[in-house]
Amino acid sequence: MTETVAKGDAVAGGEAPDPGLFGPESVTWQLHADPIMWVAGVRALYLQALHPRAVRGVVQNSEFRKDPWGRLFRTADFVGISTYGSRAEAERIGKRVRRIHSHLTAVDPETGERYRIDETALLRWIHCAAIVSYADVARRAGFPLTDGQLDRYFAEQRAAAGLVGLGPQEVPDNGAAMRAYFEDVRPALGRSEESDEVWEFLRRPPVHPVLWPARELLWRRIADLAYGALPSWAHAMYGHRPLPPFAVTAGLRGLRVTMSAVLPVVRTVYESPHIKAAVERLGPDVMPSPARLPRDLAAPE
Template identity: 50%
Template sequence: MSSEPVQVDADDLGLFGPDSVTWQVHADPAMWFGGIRSLYLQALHPRAVAAIAQNSDFRADPLGRLVRTANFVGISTYGTVADAHKAAARVRRVHRSLRAHDRDTGEVFRIDDPDLLLWVHCAEVASFLSAVCRAGFPLTQAHADRYFREQRTSAALVGLSPEGVPGSVAEMTAYLRQVYPTLRRTADADVIYDFLHRPPVSGLLAVGARLYEPTVGHLSYSLLPAWARRLYGRRAYPAPVTTAAVRAFRSAALRVPGGFRIARGVEPAPVAAVRRLGAWAAPSAARLPGVSPGGLPET
């Protein structure tokens, strides 16, 4: 099952390929919690959140940032190599053109500052991994290390040097400890917190928003590490409630025919990849090294 047909072109396999940890993890529906969790986490960096507040149209386009991030992750994971590099070039071009000012010092800084890019990358991939593990995806320590190592490829897409990006759980933990003293709750972080709980949507979306806030919005916040929640100073759901809820969501979403979708008519990136490559490339926990056919870590 793990060896691809000989007729498949290397470009079609994408940057990671169907036998990577990334290929399996990024197809999991719990990634949506990870994506929102990452925005809460990113917002604790004063410059990163200032850049979002000063350059993003998230108030006018409430779902835009999350959907754009999801689309980029989908293309970079499941698209062809050419598609991934094309999408990355667009992202780098936008980043190069943007500036923001530090609310404390007044200094103008570039959005593509390497330290900021590194923070956003680490907050994102650490959140992805944490959310899917909390939701019950069967990853071992070795899988997690390999995932971070693979994600150096994603970091290179946005302009980072892979050698300077955490490539294991230990390195990611060390990085987060190093950056922790620079993190804090700011007025901009509060704006993001409120926005992620109550997006300013109208019409039928407003009806859904009332369900979204206590479920997806606050559940994603509750998935943050304790130190991040302390910085926000906001209550989270109890850990057992959070774990049970995200596992129930994942279990229900996995039963949705055709995969969990952003919107009606939008084909999930993993589904598109399987359509391009064939059924042998379908993401599955059983494809992970050292995982039994039933999807559980071997002991």
């Protein structure tokens, strides 16, 4: 059983508690616990699907059609473990991901080319599309992330990129570099048959018929906000009209306020197992909060 310790105290055997890849003083630690991350994750899927080679690798090598919810939850589990798990746990899940990816390929239906899905360019795209979505949606929803903290977040995320096989110099580590990356990669993006599949799934995910009304009332709102939060060039590629920008911003802010208000109640019934384990490992004062965002904005070494 994990022994609860105060932050900085030694555990049995004289070893300090393991803060993991980022630690409780990081931007990542605070941001990834915000409830609006669920909407940000959906936005990431919309954006990632606009890279034909990347989305083709997902559709051809996963149970996406049979078990789309499973893929969503496995992605959330990876983010949770890499953020709040011990370094050993993060490295273990990274090793598993790299091993799986190393055996997978995809085929371009137009050219017949077979390619590895762990190409650096594809891994970089999945990484960047995800963390940009997390940060963009959070800021638009009212999460108090300054430009300096955003730069620090991108720099911190080099550690997460390393788990999937990317080197620290292979991913953007600040806002300016990230903007330059997206300008460079846009010619490779576009709508495809596979991106349309992702679009349809995210709009109408498979659920039991009893849940159809809830899907239309609740999930559709989340999907609309996530899609609306994409950049205008992504909307043009998909070809579907988004909500007006002011409605997206107001909707995200209202949803975050509501979710934050009910979060304490939710936590009495269900707490994220990753955050719970981190608090047990490091002590109760490491509970993630926007109030704990670091003030020292120097990029981590």
